[in-house]
Amino acid sequence: MAPTTTTVADEAKVASIKTLTDAGAELNSVPSEYTYVKDPNDQADASDPEHSIPTIDFAHLTSSSPDLRSKAIEKLGKACEEWGFFQVINHGVPESLMKSMIEACHKFFQLPEEEKKEFQSRKLLEPIKCGTSFNVAIDKVRLWRDYLKVIAHPEFHSLHKPAEYSDVSLEFSKQTRQVATELLSGISESLGLEAEYIAKAMNWDRGLQILAANYYPACPQPDLAIGIPPHTDHGLVTLLIQNDMGGLEVQHNGKWVLVDCAPGAFVVNIGDQMQILTNDKYKSVWHRAVVNNRATRISIAVPHGPALETAALPIPELLGGEAPKYIGMSYEAFMELQASPAAYMMPCLDHLRVKADN
Ligand code: OGA
Ligand code: NI
Numbered sequence: 001m002a003p004t005t006t007t008v009a010d011e012a013k014v015a016s017i018k019t020l021t022d023a024g025a026e027l028n029s030v031p032s033e034y035t036y037v038k039d040p041n042d043q044a045d046a047s048d049p050e051h052s053i054p055t056i057d058f059a060h061l062t063s064s065s066p067d068l069r070s071k072a073i074e075k076l077g078k079a080c081e082e083w084g085f086f087q088v089i090n091h092g093v094p095e096s097l098m099k100s101m102i103e104a105c106h107k108f109f110q111l112p113e114e115e116k117k118e119f120q121s122r123k124l125l126e127p128i129k130c131g132t133s134f135n136v137a138i139d140k141v142r143l144w145r146d147y148l149k150v151i152a153h154p155e156f157h158s159l160h161k162p163a164e165y166s167d168v169s170l171e172f173s174k175q176t177r178q179v180a181t182e183l184l185s186g187i188s189e190s191l192g193l194e195a196e197y198i199a200k201a202m203n204w205d206r207g208l209q210i211l212a213a214n215y216y217p218a219c220p221q222p223d224l225a226i227g228i229p230p231h232t233d234h235g236l237v238t239l240l241i242q243n244d245m246g247g248l249e250v251q252h253n254g255k256w257v258l259v260d261c262a263p264g265a266f267v268v269n270i271g272d273q274m275q276i277l278t279n280d281k282y283k284s285v286w287h288r289a290v291v292n293n294r295a296t297r298i299s300i301a302v303p304h305g306p307a308l309e310t311a312a313l314p315i316p317e318l319l320g321g322e323a324p325k326y327i328g329m330s331y332e333a334f335m336e337l338q339a340s341p342a343a344y345m346m347p348c349l350d351h352l353r354v355k356a357d358n
Contacts, residue, residue, distance in 0.1 A: 015117075017143075044256040044290075048257075054078070055262075058088050074190065080190065083285065086267075102243050107165075111161060130147060131147060141229075146215040153173065191278065191318060193318075206307035207306055208305040208331065210302065213298065213299070213300045216298075218293050218295055218296060230286045232349070235305030236306065237270060245295055277318075279318060308331050311330045326354060334352075
């Protein structure tokens with residue numbers, strides 16, 4: 001008799017969340033291997049007016065007026081310290097380019113499974129890689145998402161299908177990187193360092209940039225599944241765009257806050273390497289992606305990190321007499337650790353924390 005349910009072990013069958021959700025109208029509940037129950041006390045409170053991430057005006061940050069610029073830098077520093085998350089407006093990247101990028105990724109996810117197969121890989125730094133969940137080899141619960149990760153820097157990689165992906169992703173990755181570079185300078189200055197300090201120390205000119213697209217189809221029981229469970233990002237800064245469906249939540253003062261951003265804005269967050277550099281002053285904040293029962297959500301997270309062999313260490317000028325809280329580890333080794341079963345959904349930074357003597 002044919003089995004009526006699909007199990008995690010049956011990987012070939014459910015190669016993607018798309019296959020599962022396309023399979024038919026009868027999918028009116030979340031299959032058991034996808035069941036993720038959130039603590040009811042741990043839901044975002046959309047009605048709390050205090051709860052919206054800060055807004056940074058990029059035009060002020062790059063303004064020729066020293067007054068506007070210094071105020072924007074101060075605001076940026078405060079956002080990094082108090083939230084670790086903010087939205088960036090007036091950044092100059094055309095909204096049409098962002099939409100084309102989202103559309104190109106959407107088309108990729110819609111390709112027949114056969115055509116995506118060649119990119120399914122277990123290798124962490126595969127230049128082009130797609131898959132489902134987080135890591136199906138170690139996932140305890142399947143995530144309600146498919147992903148496509150393409151390395152855009154230091155070397156640009158691309159796809160032939162869909163046809164427009166290559167041109168659109170080249171332009172999008174370049175422009176996004178320019179915004180990230182300016183933000184990094186602003187962050188350096190907000191710490192009282194020269195603008196180029198962090199870029200130089202982290203070998204930014206050879207730094208990693210990944211275009212990481214997420215596909216979250218509508219889910220019949222959104223409270224019983226999760227797009228991405230709570231985690232922190234590994235790099236220096238991540239810039240994220242999304243279609244008009246929200247779902248990103250960030251932790252702030254012990255509560256989950258749904259990120260509501262202006263159309264065309266970038267949502268930016270501080271990553272683990274920045275927390276190490278600043279000896280915990282700027283926090284790599286926990287965030288998660290929840291799913292909805294209305295429509296497909298697409299997001300593109302663009303993590304920017306140091307060069308792969310570079311190890312971040314607390315910046316001596318920022319210590320002010322404090323002891324460094326982290327030991328060094330190359331960025332590549334850090335990412336491998338984060339993806340390993342030992343660090344599965346755990347705070348990876350704890351592995352690098354200097355242990356107290358007593
Ligand atoms: C990520 C991430 C959140 C989202 O890809 O690291 O946090 O809203 N994504 O898709
Ligand atoms: Ni993330």
